[in-house]
Amino acid sequence: MTVEEFEEFYAHSAKQLVGQVYLMTGDLHEAQDVVQEAFVRAWGRRSALYRDAGPEAWIRTVAWRLAVSRWRRRGRSAEAWRRHSDARPSTVPEPDPDTVAMVSALRQLTERQRRVAILHYVCDLTVEQVAAETGISAGTVKTHLSRARASLAPHLSEEEHGV
Known part of the structure; x- marks a missing residue:
């Protein structure tokens, strides 16, 4: 480069x-x-x-x-x-309420679930790319994504769910 x-x-x-x-x-x-x-x-x-x-x-x-x-x-x-x-x-100084809510919800996740969810949903990486970047298997990535979604669901408003 x-x-x-x-x-x-x-x-x-x-x-x-x-x-x-x-x-x-x-x-x-x-x-x-x-x-x-x-x-x-x-x-x-x-x-x-x-x-x-x-x-x-x-x-x-x-x-x-x-x-x-x-x-x-x-x-x-x-x-x-x-x-x-x-x-x-x-x-x-305090951050804005939306930021506080998002960070608070993400803190409910385990460190690994949070990292996997961010890589997949925010960074838009495939399950295989997340697995390669984190050094865990694709199956484990899927498990962490599923658990992260389940943990975050109660913390997200209807607008964030796309309702």
Whole structure:
């Protein structure tokens, strides 16, 4: 992938990838950070990006792994902070109600169900592509999709069901 192709790829897909990772993580700033970091890492291997599942899948997978690593690190850090400090975290402005409802509904899912559902329904990947990106079997992907739909159904309004 040439420099120009990479720049075009970034311009075309960065916003979409941030949106996808945001739905997986529930944190817009975190999604922006990890997608940006994934693009930085991709720059060094841009000649190999079209092998395997393609550049968007590579960026999304790296961003997801970075987010998981940060969650783990933050959890350990927060626990240490609570043990050694009386300081409180700073407040952040509230997101709009629709965003809160969507993120709340997605948080009802297990981590794997949420990731599989986002990859299939938001990223528009086939079951086979989701299986390849997550490293789980197609049958397991279908099971997680079914369970995710069942878990989300009570949280979605009639408009979101297309009624």
